[in-house]
Structure formats: structure tokens, C-alpha cells
Amino acid sequence: MRVGIALDISGSMASIIRSGRLQSAFNQMMGVSVKFDDNGELDVFKFDNRCEYVGTSKPVTGDYDQFINNND
Numbered sequence: 001m002r003v004g005i006a007l008d009i010s011g012s013m014a015s016i017i018r019s020g021r022l023q024s025a026f027n028q029m030m031g032v033s034v035k036f037d038d039n040g041e042l043d044v045f046k047f048d049n050r051c052e053y054v055g056t057s058k059p060v061t062g063d064y065d066q067f068i069n070n071n072d
Contacts, residue, residue: 003033004043006051007068023068030057030064044071 007022016022033042044054044067054071057064 001036001038002043003029003037003041004045005029006045006047008048009046010048017068023065026057026068027064030059033057034059046071 034040041056
């Protein structure tokens with residue numbers, strides 16, 4: 001199974017992104033991907049007016065805890 005997440009980065013989400021709540025939800029999805037994804041990766045997409053593939057996040061690389069801030 002592959003696990004992915006689509007993140008709304010539109011203007012209406014700005015306060016949620018700044019508050020860290022989106023990063024918290026992302027961290028929880030990372031746990032789901034470790035359990036269910038065939039290689040433990042989380043495929044990440046972001047959207048506002050269009051959808052864009054961002055890449056993958058893996059717990060072993062340690063990038064997931066700041067992924068939202070690093071890929072806005």
C-alpha cells in the first residue's frame with residue numbers, strides 16, 4: 001500500500017499552518033505511513049488553485065518534523 005497526504009496551503013489555511021497544527025497532523029500521518037506504506041514513505045502533495053507533488057518524507061531521514069516549514 002502507498003500512503004499519501006494532500007495539504008491545503010491556500011490563504012484560508014495560513015493561521016493553521018503558522019500555529020503548527022498542520023505540522024502536527026502531518027506528523028500523525030507519518031505514523032500511519034510507517035505502519036501501512038510498503039516502504040515507510042509518505043507521498044506529499046500540496047494544493048491551492050492547483051495540485052503539486054512535493055516529494056516523499058521518511059522518518060529515517062528525520063525531515064518530517066519540519067516538513068511543512070521547509071516545503072511551504
